[in-house]
Amino acid sequence: MSPSQAENPPLPPPGGTFDRALALAAFLRARCPWDAAQTPASLQPYLVEEAHEAARAIAAGNAEAVRDELGDLLLNVAFQVVMAEEDGLFGREDVVAAVEQKMRRRHPHLYGGAHQPWEAIKARERAERGAAESILDAVPSGLDPLTRAYRVQARVAEFGFDWSDWRGAWDKVREEVDEARHELESGDPAKVEEELGDLLFAVVNLVRLADAHPSSALSRANEKFARRFGAVEALAAERGLVFGQATLEELDVLWDEVKRRERAGGGTPGTGEG
Numbered sequence: 001m002s003p004s005q006a007e008n009p010p011l012p013p014p015g016g017t018f019d020r021a022l023a024l025a026a027f028l029r030a031r032c033p034w035d036a037a038q039t040p041a042s043l044q045p046y047l048v049e050e051a052h053e054a055a056r057a058i059a060a061g062n063a064e065a066v067r068d069e070l071g072d073l074l075l076n077v078a079f080q081v082v083m084a085e086e087d088g089l090f091g092r093e094d095v096v097a098a099v100e101q102k103m104r105r106r107h108p109h110l111y112g113g114a115h116q117p118w119e120a121i122k123a124r125e126r127a128e129r130g131a132a133e134s135i136l137d138a139v140p141s142g143l144d145p146l147t148r149a150y151r152v153q154a155r156v157a158e159f160g161f162d163w164s165d166w167r168g169a170w171d172k173v174r175e176e177v178d179e180a181r182h183e184l185e186s187g188d189p190a191k192v193e194e195e196l197g198d199l200l201f202a203v204v205n206l207v208r209l210a211d212a213h214p215s216s217a218l219s220r221a222n223e224k225f226a227r228r229f230g231a232v233e234a235l236a237a238e239r240g241l242v243f244g245q246a247t248l249e250e251l252d253v254l255w256d257e258v259k260r261r262e263r264a265g266g267g268t269p270g271t272g273e274g
Helices: 003-007 017-031 033-037 040-060 063-086 092-106 118-129 145-157 166-186 189-209 214-238 248-263
Strands: none
Touching (some): 017 033, 017 063, 092 118, 214 248
16 A cells, blocks of 8 residues: 555545445455455454444443444445445445335335235235245344344234233243253253253243343343442452452452442442442
8 A cells, every 4th residue: 555545545435425334345445454354254243243332322322322333333234235246246226225125115105005014014025035924934033042032022922922921931930940950960961051042031031021121131230240340359459359369259258248338329349439
């Protein structure tokens, strides 16, 4: 790359904002060795990661973070489109045209047609693809496992396959806990994984029937653990305990102290609160 190229990248192309994002991705592919070496498969984890980061920013209600994370997500989408164009698979116009056509099919009443039930529209789309119809066809297969479990359960619940309230799901969780313990004691790795999967699925169902979302609940649990663990680290430093050398019993004492302070409203040690 010449100095002039490094200092004077091409001006954004005329057109819409998406064109600018595509031009940026193409520019990086042409000038950066790392970006040039990437493939759709190698960038797929980043696409998923950025989608999760954007969702987290939205949940936090942080407008600045939402702006930045949506930008990162847009760039990842642009990379996928540009790489498809390079391989001659499809172009940017095809991507936009496909989503326009899909929205026209799914919102006929907005484009001069008659209103149609959502299920009838989806059934017609499946028939056009030649796919065997199933109630679960409406659940995207590419979702992360936690969200897919939630969506699968919510979907079958629409057709009456559901507990009447959380109590049925609670009993199922207890049943799956016992089955998982039995397999853990038996020591068969395949059966252990199967039963732990059943347990996770049952817990997701309990969360759903408690009118919560498993991703949100788990996200809050992650944040709470990270906050408390940070407080444990601070207490350990104050008391001369070194991670890796301190015993689990010593660290448990600190953990319990952190929890007691939180519950008493005394703030979290090491954060300046309280």
